[in-house]
Amino acid sequence: MDGFVTEQQQVETLLRERFPFLSEPDLQAEIIAQATVRDIPEGTVIIDIGSYIHQIPLLVSGTIKVLREDEQGNELLLYYLNASETCAMTLSCCMKTEVSGVRAVAEEDIRILAVPYRMMDIWMHKYQSWKNFVMQTFQLRFEELLRTIDNIAFKKMDERLLQYLLDKAEATHRNDFHITHHEIAQDLNSSREVISRLLKQLERLGRIRLSRNHIELLQDQPV
DNA sequence: ACATTAATTGTGT
DNA sequence: ACACAATTAATGT
Numbered sequence: 591m592d593g594f595v596t597e598q599q600q601v602e603t604l605l606r607e608r609f610p611f612l613s614e615p616d617l618q619a620e621i622i623a624q625a626t627v628r629d630i631p632e633g634t635v636i637i638d639i640g641s642y643i644h645q646i647p648l649l650v651s652g653t654i655k656v657l658r659e660d661e662q663g664n665e666l667l668l669y670y671l672n673a674s675e676t677c678a679m680t681l682s683c684c685m686k687t688e689v690s691g692v693r694a695v696a697e698e699d700i701r702i703l704a705v706p707y708r709m710m711d712i713w714m715h716k717y718q719s720w721k722n723f724v725m726q727t728f729q730l731r732f733e734e735l736l737r738t739i740d741n742i743a744f745k746k747m748d749e750r751l752l753q754y755l756l757d758k759a760e761a762t763h764r765n766d767f768h769i770t771h772h773e774i775a776q777d778l779n780s781s782r783e784v785i786s787r788l789l790k791q792l793e794r795l796g797r798i799r800l801s802r803n804h805i806e807l808l809q810d811q812p813v
Numbered sequence: 814a815c816a817t818t819a820a821t822t823g824t825g826t
Numbered sequence: 827a828c829a830c831a832a833t834t835a836a837t838g839t
Contacts, residue, residue, distance in 0.1 A: 770820085770821065770822085771821075771822065772820095772821075772822095781827070782821090782822085783822095783823085783824090783827080783828090786821095786822060786823065786824090787823085787824090789822095790822095790823080800822090801834090802820090802821060802822075802833080802834055802835070803820095803821075803834090803835080814839100815838105815839085816837100816838090816839085817836105817837085817838080817839095818835100818836085818837075818838095819834105819835085819836075819837095820833105820834085820835075820836090821832100821833080821834075821835085822831100822832080822833070822834090823830100823831080823832070823833090824829100824830090824831080824832095825828105825829090825830090825831105826827105826828085826829085826830105
């Protein structure tokens with residue numbers, strides 16, 4: 591073996607590993623023919639608000655964070671996307687050819703399979719498993735969104751902050767983050783001072799350890 | 814290794 | 827929310 595792998599072989603492998611539920615051989619063949627592998631570094635804006643979608647990203651590895659922004663530039667974290675998932679907003683835009691209402695940013699270095707957006711509609715009609723995938727994506731995101739709304743509407747900032755840290759840990763499979771208080775404040779649409787004080791509280795409670803540019807989640811201490 | 818600068822964090826009002 | 831102090835990281839010399 592000389593280790594040389596064509597892009598198509600690579601797509602095929604990733605598809606089998608991460609999206610085995612897209613099961614029709616014809617569909618797989620079409621994806622292999624159409625998709626390109628793209629490695630994207632942390633922090634890259636994949637989809638921005640107001641922009642048209644050209645490709646559907648099938649997330650192979652890493653985490654994408656999806657956020658909303660108002661006219662004044664205030665941000666709010668909506669949810670995370672993980673491997674084997676895709677972006678519901680993107681799919682929704684593809685169906686109606688409308689601009690994105692959210693921004694998607696690579697939370698870590700990520701790898702995606704990029705599929706031309708027009709395949710969305712075609713495959714929906716042609717392949718049951720693709721349709722299921724799309725429907726399940728919507729359902730999952732809808733539930734996730736309800737949870738987010740509950741948090742915003744009914745929970746105090748201290749609870750939201752803890753939830754934010756736990757969600758982040760789950761999404762990235764890490765219990766320590768390289769992040770600043772300011773960045774958290776942006777995600778939660780709060781102010782840096784409030785976040786700093788609440789983080790300090792959490793540290794006193796023994797839930798986290800703080801240092802500059804770094805937060806570590808500690809195991810839950812029994813009260 | 815040291816000094817300078819910039820960014821981050823802490824705190825009182 | 828704002829102002830400012832204190833601390834720490836990044837950078838250049």
